[in-house]
Amino acid sequence: MKSIFLKAALGAAFLLPAPAFSQSKSETYKDIIEKAYNLSLQKDRQQALNILNAAIARDSRPLAQAELKKAALDVAHVFFSDKAQQLYETSLSLKKSDLNQAISKLSEAQRIEPDNLTIIIEAARLQIAKSDCSNAQEGLVKALKLVPFDEDLKLANAQAQACSGSWVEFAKNPESVDAKKSSYQKYWMALTVEHQLKLKNLTKASEVSANLIKLEPKYPEASYWSWKVSQALKKSNVEFGQKYVMACKNISASQYRQYMIDPMLCRRTTEVEGEIKGMNGTTE
Known part of the structure:
Protein backbone atom coordinates (compact mmCIF):
# COMPACT_ATOMS: atom_id res chain seq x y z
CA MET A 1 0.00 0.00 0.00
CA LYS A 2 1.28 3.46 -0.77
CA SER A 3 3.28 5.55 1.68
CA ILE A 4 3.66 2.82 4.30
CA PHE A 5 7.43 3.03 4.13
CA LEU A 6 7.73 6.79 3.81
CA LYS A 7 8.74 7.33 7.42
CA ALA A 8 12.34 6.28 6.89
CA ALA A 9 12.59 8.29 3.70
CA LEU A 10 11.22 11.40 5.35
CA GLY A 11 13.61 11.00 8.23
CA ALA A 12 16.62 10.60 5.98
CA ALA A 13 15.74 13.56 3.81
CA PHE A 14 14.54 16.01 6.43
CA LEU A 15 16.46 15.54 9.66
CA LEU A 16 16.84 19.28 9.92
CA PRO A 17 16.14 21.77 12.70
CA ALA A 18 12.52 22.83 12.44
CA PRO A 19 12.39 26.40 11.12
CA ALA A 20 9.95 29.05 12.26
CA PHE A 21 6.59 28.60 10.56
CA SER A 22 5.63 32.15 9.68
CA GLN A 23 5.85 32.65 5.95
CA SER A 24 8.30 35.20 4.59
CA LYS A 25 7.97 36.89 1.23
CA SER A 26 10.96 34.96 -0.12
CA GLU A 27 9.64 31.60 1.04
CA THR A 28 9.24 29.13 -1.82
CA TYR A 29 6.91 26.19 -2.15
CA LYS A 30 9.93 23.95 -1.51
CA ASP A 31 10.44 25.72 1.80
CA ILE A 32 6.82 24.97 2.64
CA ILE A 33 7.34 21.30 1.81
CA GLU A 34 10.41 21.21 4.03
CA LYS A 35 8.43 22.73 6.88
CA ALA A 36 5.66 20.20 6.39
CA TYR A 37 8.06 17.28 6.48
CA ASN A 38 9.69 18.64 9.63
CA LEU A 39 6.26 18.92 11.23
CA SER A 40 5.56 15.38 10.10
CA LEU A 41 8.72 14.19 11.84
CA GLN A 42 7.31 15.81 14.97
CA LYS A 43 4.09 13.82 14.36
CA ASP A 44 2.07 16.99 13.78
CA ARG A 45 0.23 15.74 10.72
CA GLN A 46 -2.63 18.23 10.97
CA GLN A 47 -0.43 21.32 10.97
CA ALA A 48 1.72 19.90 8.18
CA LEU A 49 -1.36 19.39 6.02
CA ASN A 50 -2.67 22.84 6.91
CA ILE A 51 0.42 24.65 5.62
CA LEU A 52 0.59 22.47 2.51
CA ASN A 53 -3.08 23.07 1.69
CA ALA A 54 -2.63 26.81 2.20
CA ALA A 55 0.28 26.74 -0.25
CA ILE A 56 -1.71 24.66 -2.75
CA ALA A 57 -4.50 27.24 -2.65
CA ARG A 58 -2.01 30.08 -3.07
CA ASP A 59 0.41 28.78 -5.71
CA SER A 60 -1.21 27.90 -9.04
CA ARG A 61 1.97 26.96 -10.92
CA PRO A 62 1.66 23.37 -12.22
CA LEU A 63 5.00 22.15 -10.88
CA ALA A 64 4.39 23.68 -7.46
CA GLN A 65 0.89 22.19 -7.38
CA ALA A 66 2.20 18.73 -8.24
CA GLU A 67 4.99 18.74 -5.66
CA LEU A 68 2.86 20.26 -2.90
CA LYS A 69 0.12 17.70 -3.48
CA LYS A 70 2.64 14.87 -3.48
CA ALA A 71 4.01 16.11 -0.18
CA ALA A 72 0.50 16.32 1.26
CA LEU A 73 -0.19 12.73 0.23
CA ASP A 74 3.10 11.63 1.79
CA VAL A 75 2.24 13.33 5.06
CA ALA A 76 -1.36 12.10 5.08
CA HIS A 77 -0.40 8.45 4.56
CA VAL A 78 2.88 8.00 6.43
CA PHE A 79 2.90 5.80 9.53
CA GLY A 165 -27.19 3.87 -2.62
CA SER A 166 -26.20 7.54 -2.91
CA TRP A 167 -26.17 7.37 -6.69
CA VAL A 168 -26.94 11.05 -7.26
CA GLU A 169 -23.77 11.92 -5.36
CA PHE A 170 -21.85 9.12 -7.06
CA ALA A 171 -22.71 10.53 -10.49
CA LYS A 172 -20.95 13.79 -9.56
CA ASN A 173 -17.58 12.01 -9.58
CA PRO A 174 -15.81 12.73 -12.91
CA GLU A 175 -14.42 9.18 -12.84
CA SER A 176 -17.96 7.79 -12.92
CA VAL A 177 -18.22 9.23 -16.45
CA ASP A 178 -14.68 8.58 -17.68
CA ALA A 179 -12.29 6.51 -15.58
CA LYS A 180 -9.59 6.09 -18.23
CA LYS A 181 -7.24 8.58 -16.59
CA SER A 182 -7.53 6.97 -13.18
CA SER A 183 -5.03 4.41 -11.93
CA TYR A 184 -8.05 2.74 -10.34
CA GLN A 185 -9.92 2.42 -13.63
CA LYS A 186 -11.20 -1.13 -13.14
CA TYR A 187 -12.76 -0.31 -9.78
CA TRP A 188 -14.50 2.76 -11.16
CA MET A 189 -15.78 0.65 -14.05
CA ALA A 190 -17.22 -1.92 -11.64
CA LEU A 191 -19.02 0.86 -9.78
CA THR A 192 -20.26 2.29 -13.08
CA VAL A 193 -21.77 -1.05 -14.09
CA GLU A 194 -23.60 -1.20 -10.77
CA HIS A 195 -24.80 2.38 -11.22
CA GLN A 196 -26.06 1.75 -14.75
CA LEU A 197 -27.88 -1.37 -13.60
CA LYS A 198 -29.61 0.70 -10.92
CA LEU A 199 -30.62 3.17 -13.63
CA LYS A 200 -31.80 0.21 -15.77
CA ASN A 201 -29.52 1.47 -18.52
CA LEU A 202 -28.70 -2.04 -19.69
CA THR A 203 -26.97 -0.99 -22.90
CA LYS A 204 -24.42 1.09 -21.02
CA ALA A 205 -24.06 -1.50 -18.26
CA SER A 206 -23.41 -4.21 -20.84
CA GLU A 207 -20.86 -2.06 -22.67
CA VAL A 208 -18.89 -1.17 -19.54
CA SER A 209 -18.96 -4.72 -18.15
CA ALA A 210 -17.67 -6.10 -21.46
CA ASN A 211 -14.85 -3.55 -21.45
CA LEU A 212 -14.06 -4.40 -17.84
CA ILE A 213 -13.68 -8.09 -18.66
CA LYS A 214 -11.33 -7.18 -21.51
CA LEU A 215 -9.34 -4.78 -19.34
CA GLU A 216 -8.92 -7.07 -16.32
CA PRO A 217 -10.11 -10.64 -16.98
CA LYS A 218 -8.55 -11.98 -13.75
CA TYR A 219 -10.42 -9.48 -11.55
CA PRO A 220 -13.21 -11.62 -10.03
CA GLU A 221 -15.70 -8.77 -9.80
CA ALA A 222 -15.49 -8.28 -13.56
CA SER A 223 -17.11 -11.71 -13.91
CA TYR A 224 -19.61 -10.91 -11.17
CA TRP A 225 -20.85 -7.79 -12.91
CA SER A 226 -21.01 -9.56 -16.27
CA TRP A 227 -23.17 -12.14 -14.49
CA LYS A 228 -25.45 -9.42 -13.11
CA VAL A 229 -25.74 -7.78 -16.53
CA SER A 230 -26.63 -11.12 -18.14
CA GLN A 231 -29.36 -11.58 -15.54
CA ALA A 232 -30.74 -8.11 -16.20
CA LEU A 233 -30.77 -8.88 -19.93
CA LYS A 234 -32.63 -12.15 -19.18
CA LYS A 235 -29.76 -14.11 -20.68
CA SER A 236 -28.72 -15.76 -17.40
CA ASN A 237 -25.25 -16.63 -18.62
CA VAL A 238 -24.20 -19.31 -16.11
CA GLU A 239 -20.63 -19.17 -17.38
CA PHE A 240 -19.95 -15.77 -15.82
CA GLY A 241 -21.40 -16.87 -12.50
CA GLN A 242 -19.36 -20.06 -12.48
CA LYS A 243 -16.22 -18.15 -13.43
CA TYR A 244 -16.76 -15.71 -10.56
CA VAL A 245 -17.30 -18.45 -7.98
CA MET A 246 -14.30 -20.47 -9.09
CA ALA A 247 -12.06 -17.39 -9.30
CA CYS A 248 -12.93 -16.54 -5.71
CA LYS A 249 -12.51 -20.09 -4.46
CA ASN A 250 -9.08 -20.37 -6.09
CA ILE A 251 -7.82 -16.85 -5.48
CA SER A 252 -4.30 -16.74 -4.04
CA ALA A 253 -3.20 -14.46 -1.22
CA SER A 254 -1.22 -12.31 -3.65
CA GLN A 255 -4.15 -12.05 -6.06
CA TYR A 256 -6.49 -11.16 -3.23
CA ARG A 257 -4.15 -8.43 -2.08
CA GLN A 258 -3.89 -7.15 -5.65
CA TYR A 259 -7.65 -6.59 -5.90
CA MET A 260 -8.71 -5.96 -2.30
CA ILE A 261 -9.13 -2.25 -2.96
CA ASP A 262 -12.61 -3.48 -3.90
CA PRO A 263 -14.28 -3.91 -0.49
CA MET A 264 -16.76 -6.41 -1.93
CA LEU A 265 -14.08 -8.61 -3.49
CA CYS A 266 -15.34 -12.21 -3.46
CA ARG A 267 -18.02 -11.46 -0.86
CA ARG A 268 -20.95 -12.48 -3.07
CA THR A 269 -20.10 -16.10 -3.83
CA THR A 270 -22.98 -17.44 -1.72
CA GLU A 271 -25.42 -15.24 -3.64
CA VAL A 272 -24.16 -16.44 -7.02
CA GLU A 273 -23.92 -20.11 -6.01
CA GLY A 274 -27.49 -20.02 -4.77
CA GLU A 275 -28.77 -18.46 -7.97
CA ILE A 276 -26.88 -20.96 -10.14
CA LYS A 277 -28.25 -23.88 -8.14
CA GLY A 278 -31.71 -22.41 -8.55
CA MET A 279 -31.18 -22.58 -12.30
CA ASN A 280 -30.16 -26.25 -11.95
CA GLY A 281 -26.61 -25.33 -12.87
CA THR A 282 -23.42 -26.26 -11.09
CA THR A 283 -20.41 -24.41 -9.77
CA GLU A 284 -18.13 -27.37 -10.26
Missing part, protein backbone atom coordinates in the same frame (compact mmCIF):
# COMPACT_ATOMS: atom_id res chain seq x y z
CA PHE A 80 4.44 7.44 12.60
CA SER A 81 4.22 4.28 14.70
CA ASP A 82 5.68 0.87 13.91
CA LYS A 83 2.94 -0.67 16.05
CA ALA A 84 0.18 0.99 14.03
CA GLN A 85 1.78 -0.15 10.80
CA GLN A 86 2.11 -3.73 12.07
CA LEU A 87 -1.54 -3.78 13.13
CA TYR A 88 -2.56 -2.41 9.74
CA GLU A 89 -0.60 -5.13 7.94
CA THR A 90 -2.10 -7.79 10.20
CA SER A 91 -5.56 -6.47 9.41
CA LEU A 92 -4.88 -6.78 5.68
CA SER A 93 -3.73 -10.37 6.12
CA LEU A 94 -6.98 -11.21 7.95
CA LYS A 95 -9.31 -9.40 5.56
CA LYS A 96 -10.14 -12.41 3.39
CA SER A 97 -10.52 -15.04 6.10
CA ASP A 98 -11.79 -13.18 9.18
CA LEU A 99 -13.39 -9.80 8.58
CA ASN A 100 -14.23 -9.21 12.25
CA GLN A 101 -10.65 -9.81 13.35
CA ALA A 102 -9.42 -7.56 10.54
CA ILE A 103 -11.68 -4.80 11.84
CA SER A 104 -10.46 -5.37 15.40
CA LYS A 105 -6.79 -5.08 14.43
CA LEU A 106 -7.38 -2.00 12.32
CA SER A 107 -9.34 -0.37 15.14
CA GLU A 108 -6.27 -0.81 17.34
CA ALA A 109 -4.14 0.83 14.67
CA GLN A 110 -6.63 3.69 14.38
CA ARG A 111 -6.51 4.33 18.11
CA ILE A 112 -2.76 4.88 17.76
CA GLU A 113 -2.96 7.00 14.59
CA PRO A 114 -6.51 8.31 14.16
CA ASP A 115 -5.52 10.78 11.44
CA ASN A 116 -3.56 8.34 9.26
CA LEU A 117 -5.27 8.37 5.87
CA THR A 118 -4.11 4.87 4.94
CA ILE A 119 -5.90 3.56 8.03
CA ILE A 120 -8.97 5.76 7.50
CA ILE A 121 -9.45 4.48 3.95
CA GLU A 122 -9.01 0.85 4.92
CA ALA A 123 -11.37 1.26 7.89
CA ALA A 124 -14.02 2.60 5.52
CA ARG A 125 -13.58 -0.34 3.15
CA LEU A 126 -13.96 -2.80 6.00
CA GLN A 127 -17.14 -0.98 7.05
CA ILE A 128 -18.43 -1.23 3.48
CA ALA A 129 -17.73 -4.96 3.51
CA LYS A 130 -19.89 -5.13 6.66
CA SER A 131 -22.58 -2.95 5.01
CA ASP A 132 -21.94 -0.18 7.54
CA CYS A 133 -22.24 2.38 4.77
CA SER A 134 -23.05 5.56 6.69
CA ASN A 135 -20.10 5.24 9.07
CA ALA A 136 -17.81 4.51 6.13
CA GLN A 137 -18.91 7.70 4.39
CA GLU A 138 -18.63 9.83 7.51
CA GLY A 139 -14.90 9.25 7.95
CA LEU A 140 -14.15 9.63 4.26
CA VAL A 141 -16.04 12.91 3.86
CA LYS A 142 -13.99 14.41 6.69
CA ALA A 143 -10.75 13.23 5.10
CA LEU A 144 -11.72 14.62 1.69
CA LYS A 145 -11.79 18.11 3.16
CA LEU A 146 -8.07 17.80 3.88
CA VAL A 147 -6.86 15.90 0.80
CA PRO A 148 -9.53 16.15 -1.91
CA PHE A 149 -6.98 15.21 -4.59
CA ASP A 150 -6.20 11.75 -3.17
CA GLU A 151 -7.27 9.24 -5.86
CA ASP A 152 -7.63 6.30 -3.48
CA LEU A 153 -9.67 8.40 -1.08
CA LYS A 154 -12.00 9.54 -3.87
CA LEU A 155 -12.49 5.94 -4.96
CA ALA A 156 -13.21 4.80 -1.40
CA ASN A 157 -15.77 7.58 -1.04
CA ALA A 158 -17.44 6.51 -4.28
CA GLN A 159 -17.50 2.92 -3.01
CA ALA A 160 -19.21 4.15 0.16
CA GLN A 161 -21.71 6.09 -1.96
CA ALA A 162 -22.51 2.92 -3.89
CA CYS A 163 -22.82 1.01 -0.62
CA SER A 164 -25.39 3.49 0.71
Whole structure:
Protein backbone atom coordinates (compact mmCIF):
# COMPACT_ATOMS: atom_id res chain seq x y z
CA MET A 1 0.00 0.00 0.00
CA LYS A 2 1.28 3.46 -0.77
CA SER A 3 3.28 5.55 1.68
CA ILE A 4 3.66 2.82 4.30
CA PHE A 5 7.43 3.03 4.13
CA LEU A 6 7.73 6.79 3.81
CA LYS A 7 8.74 7.33 7.42
CA ALA A 8 12.34 6.28 6.89
CA ALA A 9 12.59 8.29 3.70
CA LEU A 10 11.22 11.40 5.35
CA GLY A 11 13.61 11.00 8.23
CA ALA A 12 16.62 10.60 5.98
CA ALA A 13 15.74 13.56 3.81
CA PHE A 14 14.54 16.01 6.43
CA LEU A 15 16.46 15.54 9.66
CA LEU A 16 16.84 19.28 9.92
CA PRO A 17 16.14 21.77 12.70
CA ALA A 18 12.52 22.83 12.44
CA PRO A 19 12.39 26.40 11.12
CA ALA A 20 9.95 29.05 12.26
CA PHE A 21 6.59 28.60 10.56
CA SER A 22 5.63 32.15 9.68
CA GLN A 23 5.85 32.65 5.95
CA SER A 24 8.30 35.20 4.59
CA LYS A 25 7.97 36.89 1.23
CA SER A 26 10.96 34.96 -0.12
CA GLU A 27 9.64 31.60 1.04
CA THR A 28 9.24 29.13 -1.82
CA TYR A 29 6.91 26.19 -2.15
CA LYS A 30 9.93 23.95 -1.51
CA ASP A 31 10.44 25.72 1.80
CA ILE A 32 6.82 24.97 2.64
CA ILE A 33 7.34 21.30 1.81
CA GLU A 34 10.41 21.21 4.03
CA LYS A 35 8.43 22.73 6.88
CA ALA A 36 5.66 20.20 6.39
CA TYR A 37 8.06 17.28 6.48
CA ASN A 38 9.69 18.64 9.63
CA LEU A 39 6.26 18.92 11.23
CA SER A 40 5.56 15.38 10.10
CA LEU A 41 8.72 14.19 11.84
CA GLN A 42 7.31 15.81 14.97
CA LYS A 43 4.09 13.82 14.36
CA ASP A 44 2.07 16.99 13.78
CA ARG A 45 0.23 15.74 10.72
CA GLN A 46 -2.63 18.23 10.97
CA GLN A 47 -0.43 21.32 10.97
CA ALA A 48 1.72 19.90 8.18
CA LEU A 49 -1.36 19.39 6.02
CA ASN A 50 -2.67 22.84 6.91
CA ILE A 51 0.42 24.65 5.62
CA LEU A 52 0.59 22.47 2.51
CA ASN A 53 -3.08 23.07 1.69
CA ALA A 54 -2.63 26.81 2.20
CA ALA A 55 0.28 26.74 -0.25
CA ILE A 56 -1.71 24.66 -2.75
CA ALA A 57 -4.50 27.24 -2.65
CA ARG A 58 -2.01 30.08 -3.07
CA ASP A 59 0.41 28.78 -5.71
CA SER A 60 -1.21 27.90 -9.04
CA ARG A 61 1.97 26.96 -10.92
CA PRO A 62 1.66 23.37 -12.22
CA LEU A 63 5.00 22.15 -10.88
CA ALA A 64 4.39 23.68 -7.46
CA GLN A 65 0.89 22.19 -7.38
CA ALA A 66 2.20 18.73 -8.24
CA GLU A 67 4.99 18.74 -5.66
CA LEU A 68 2.86 20.26 -2.90
CA LYS A 69 0.12 17.70 -3.48
CA LYS A 70 2.64 14.87 -3.48
CA ALA A 71 4.01 16.11 -0.18
CA ALA A 72 0.50 16.32 1.26
CA LEU A 73 -0.19 12.73 0.23
CA ASP A 74 3.10 11.63 1.79
CA VAL A 75 2.24 13.33 5.06
CA ALA A 76 -1.36 12.10 5.08
CA HIS A 77 -0.40 8.45 4.56
CA VAL A 78 2.88 8.00 6.43
CA PHE A 79 2.90 5.80 9.53
CA PHE A 80 4.44 7.44 12.60
CA SER A 81 4.22 4.28 14.70
CA ASP A 82 5.68 0.87 13.91
CA LYS A 83 2.94 -0.67 16.05
CA ALA A 84 0.18 0.99 14.03
CA GLN A 85 1.78 -0.15 10.80
CA GLN A 86 2.11 -3.73 12.07
CA LEU A 87 -1.54 -3.78 13.13
CA TYR A 88 -2.56 -2.41 9.74
CA GLU A 89 -0.60 -5.13 7.94
CA THR A 90 -2.10 -7.79 10.20
CA SER A 91 -5.56 -6.47 9.41
CA LEU A 92 -4.88 -6.78 5.68
CA SER A 93 -3.73 -10.37 6.12
CA LEU A 94 -6.98 -11.21 7.95
CA LYS A 95 -9.31 -9.40 5.56
CA LYS A 96 -10.14 -12.41 3.39
CA SER A 97 -10.52 -15.04 6.10
CA ASP A 98 -11.79 -13.18 9.18
CA LEU A 99 -13.39 -9.80 8.58
CA ASN A 100 -14.23 -9.21 12.25
CA GLN A 101 -10.65 -9.81 13.35
CA ALA A 102 -9.42 -7.56 10.54
CA ILE A 103 -11.68 -4.80 11.84
CA SER A 104 -10.46 -5.37 15.40
CA LYS A 105 -6.79 -5.08 14.43
CA LEU A 106 -7.38 -2.00 12.32
CA SER A 107 -9.34 -0.37 15.14
CA GLU A 108 -6.27 -0.81 17.34
CA ALA A 109 -4.14 0.83 14.67
CA GLN A 110 -6.63 3.69 14.38
CA ARG A 111 -6.51 4.33 18.11
CA ILE A 112 -2.76 4.88 17.76
CA GLU A 113 -2.96 7.00 14.59
CA PRO A 114 -6.51 8.31 14.16
CA ASP A 115 -5.52 10.78 11.44
CA ASN A 116 -3.56 8.34 9.26
CA LEU A 117 -5.27 8.37 5.87
CA THR A 118 -4.11 4.87 4.94
CA ILE A 119 -5.90 3.56 8.03
CA ILE A 120 -8.97 5.76 7.50
CA ILE A 121 -9.45 4.48 3.95
CA GLU A 122 -9.01 0.85 4.92
CA ALA A 123 -11.37 1.26 7.89
CA ALA A 124 -14.02 2.60 5.52
CA ARG A 125 -13.58 -0.34 3.15
CA LEU A 126 -13.96 -2.80 6.00
CA GLN A 127 -17.14 -0.98 7.05
CA ILE A 128 -18.43 -1.23 3.48
CA ALA A 129 -17.73 -4.96 3.51
CA LYS A 130 -19.89 -5.13 6.66
CA SER A 131 -22.58 -2.95 5.01
CA ASP A 132 -21.94 -0.18 7.54
CA CYS A 133 -22.24 2.38 4.77
CA SER A 134 -23.05 5.56 6.69
CA ASN A 135 -20.10 5.24 9.07
CA ALA A 136 -17.81 4.51 6.13
CA GLN A 137 -18.91 7.70 4.39
CA GLU A 138 -18.63 9.83 7.51
CA GLY A 139 -14.90 9.25 7.95
CA LEU A 140 -14.15 9.63 4.26
CA VAL A 141 -16.04 12.91 3.86
CA LYS A 142 -13.99 14.41 6.69
CA ALA A 143 -10.75 13.23 5.10
CA LEU A 144 -11.72 14.62 1.69
CA LYS A 145 -11.79 18.11 3.16
CA LEU A 146 -8.07 17.80 3.88
CA VAL A 147 -6.86 15.90 0.80
CA PRO A 148 -9.53 16.15 -1.91
CA PHE A 149 -6.98 15.21 -4.59
CA ASP A 150 -6.20 11.75 -3.17
CA GLU A 151 -7.27 9.24 -5.86
CA ASP A 152 -7.63 6.30 -3.48
CA LEU A 153 -9.67 8.40 -1.08
CA LYS A 154 -12.00 9.54 -3.87
CA LEU A 155 -12.49 5.94 -4.96
CA ALA A 156 -13.21 4.80 -1.40
CA ASN A 157 -15.77 7.58 -1.04
CA ALA A 158 -17.44 6.51 -4.28
CA GLN A 159 -17.50 2.92 -3.01
CA ALA A 160 -19.21 4.15 0.16
CA GLN A 161 -21.71 6.09 -1.96
CA ALA A 162 -22.51 2.92 -3.89
CA CYS A 163 -22.82 1.01 -0.62
CA SER A 164 -25.39 3.49 0.71
CA GLY A 165 -27.19 3.87 -2.62
CA SER A 166 -26.20 7.54 -2.91
CA TRP A 167 -26.17 7.37 -6.69
CA VAL A 168 -26.94 11.05 -7.26
CA GLU A 169 -23.77 11.92 -5.36
CA PHE A 170 -21.85 9.12 -7.06
CA ALA A 171 -22.71 10.53 -10.49
CA LYS A 172 -20.95 13.79 -9.56
CA ASN A 173 -17.58 12.01 -9.58
CA PRO A 174 -15.81 12.73 -12.91
CA GLU A 175 -14.42 9.18 -12.84
CA SER A 176 -17.96 7.79 -12.92
CA VAL A 177 -18.22 9.23 -16.45
CA ASP A 178 -14.68 8.58 -17.68
CA ALA A 179 -12.29 6.51 -15.58
CA LYS A 180 -9.59 6.09 -18.23
CA LYS A 181 -7.24 8.58 -16.59
CA SER A 182 -7.53 6.97 -13.18
CA SER A 183 -5.03 4.41 -11.93
CA TYR A 184 -8.05 2.74 -10.34
CA GLN A 185 -9.92 2.42 -13.63
CA LYS A 186 -11.20 -1.13 -13.14
CA TYR A 187 -12.76 -0.31 -9.78
CA TRP A 188 -14.50 2.76 -11.16
CA MET A 189 -15.78 0.65 -14.05
CA ALA A 190 -17.22 -1.92 -11.64
CA LEU A 191 -19.02 0.86 -9.78
CA THR A 192 -20.26 2.29 -13.08
CA VAL A 193 -21.77 -1.05 -14.09
CA GLU A 194 -23.60 -1.20 -10.77
CA HIS A 195 -24.80 2.38 -11.22
CA GLN A 196 -26.06 1.75 -14.75
CA LEU A 197 -27.88 -1.37 -13.60
CA LYS A 198 -29.61 0.70 -10.92
CA LEU A 199 -30.62 3.17 -13.63
CA LYS A 200 -31.80 0.21 -15.77
CA ASN A 201 -29.52 1.47 -18.52
CA LEU A 202 -28.70 -2.04 -19.69
CA THR A 203 -26.97 -0.99 -22.90
CA LYS A 204 -24.42 1.09 -21.02
CA ALA A 205 -24.06 -1.50 -18.26
CA SER A 206 -23.41 -4.21 -20.84
CA GLU A 207 -20.86 -2.06 -22.67
CA VAL A 208 -18.89 -1.17 -19.54
CA SER A 209 -18.96 -4.72 -18.15
CA ALA A 210 -17.67 -6.10 -21.46
CA ASN A 211 -14.85 -3.55 -21.45
CA LEU A 212 -14.06 -4.40 -17.84
CA ILE A 213 -13.68 -8.09 -18.66
CA LYS A 214 -11.33 -7.18 -21.51
CA LEU A 215 -9.34 -4.78 -19.34
CA GLU A 216 -8.92 -7.07 -16.32
CA PRO A 217 -10.11 -10.64 -16.98
CA LYS A 218 -8.55 -11.98 -13.75
CA TYR A 219 -10.42 -9.48 -11.55
CA PRO A 220 -13.21 -11.62 -10.03
CA GLU A 221 -15.70 -8.77 -9.80
CA ALA A 222 -15.49 -8.28 -13.56
CA SER A 223 -17.11 -11.71 -13.91
CA TYR A 224 -19.61 -10.91 -11.17
CA TRP A 225 -20.85 -7.79 -12.91
CA SER A 226 -21.01 -9.56 -16.27
CA TRP A 227 -23.17 -12.14 -14.49
CA LYS A 228 -25.45 -9.42 -13.11
CA VAL A 229 -25.74 -7.78 -16.53
CA SER A 230 -26.63 -11.12 -18.14
CA GLN A 231 -29.36 -11.58 -15.54
CA ALA A 232 -30.74 -8.11 -16.20
CA LEU A 233 -30.77 -8.88 -19.93
CA LYS A 234 -32.63 -12.15 -19.18
CA LYS A 235 -29.76 -14.11 -20.68
CA SER A 236 -28.72 -15.76 -17.40
CA ASN A 237 -25.25 -16.63 -18.62
CA VAL A 238 -24.20 -19.31 -16.11
CA GLU A 239 -20.63 -19.17 -17.38
CA PHE A 240 -19.95 -15.77 -15.82
CA GLY A 241 -21.40 -16.87 -12.50
CA GLN A 242 -19.36 -20.06 -12.48
CA LYS A 243 -16.22 -18.15 -13.43
CA TYR A 244 -16.76 -15.71 -10.56
CA VAL A 245 -17.30 -18.45 -7.98
CA MET A 246 -14.30 -20.47 -9.09
CA ALA A 247 -12.06 -17.39 -9.30
CA CYS A 248 -12.93 -16.54 -5.71
CA LYS A 249 -12.51 -20.09 -4.46
CA ASN A 250 -9.08 -20.37 -6.09
CA ILE A 251 -7.82 -16.85 -5.48
CA SER A 252 -4.30 -16.74 -4.04
CA ALA A 253 -3.20 -14.46 -1.22
CA SER A 254 -1.22 -12.31 -3.65
CA GLN A 255 -4.15 -12.05 -6.06
CA TYR A 256 -6.49 -11.16 -3.23
CA ARG A 257 -4.15 -8.43 -2.08
CA GLN A 258 -3.89 -7.15 -5.65
CA TYR A 259 -7.65 -6.59 -5.90
CA MET A 260 -8.71 -5.96 -2.30
CA ILE A 261 -9.13 -2.25 -2.96
CA ASP A 262 -12.61 -3.48 -3.90
CA PRO A 263 -14.28 -3.91 -0.49
CA MET A 264 -16.76 -6.41 -1.93
CA LEU A 265 -14.08 -8.61 -3.49
CA CYS A 266 -15.34 -12.21 -3.46
CA ARG A 267 -18.02 -11.46 -0.86
CA ARG A 268 -20.95 -12.48 -3.07
CA THR A 269 -20.10 -16.10 -3.83
CA THR A 270 -22.98 -17.44 -1.72
CA GLU A 271 -25.42 -15.24 -3.64
CA VAL A 272 -24.16 -16.44 -7.02
CA GLU A 273 -23.92 -20.11 -6.01
CA GLY A 274 -27.49 -20.02 -4.77
CA GLU A 275 -28.77 -18.46 -7.97
CA ILE A 276 -26.88 -20.96 -10.14
CA LYS A 277 -28.25 -23.88 -8.14
CA GLY A 278 -31.71 -22.41 -8.55
CA MET A 279 -31.18 -22.58 -12.30
CA ASN A 280 -30.16 -26.25 -11.95
CA GLY A 281 -26.61 -25.33 -12.87
CA THR A 282 -23.42 -26.26 -11.09
CA THR A 283 -20.41 -24.41 -9.77
CA GLU A 284 -18.13 -27.37 -10.26
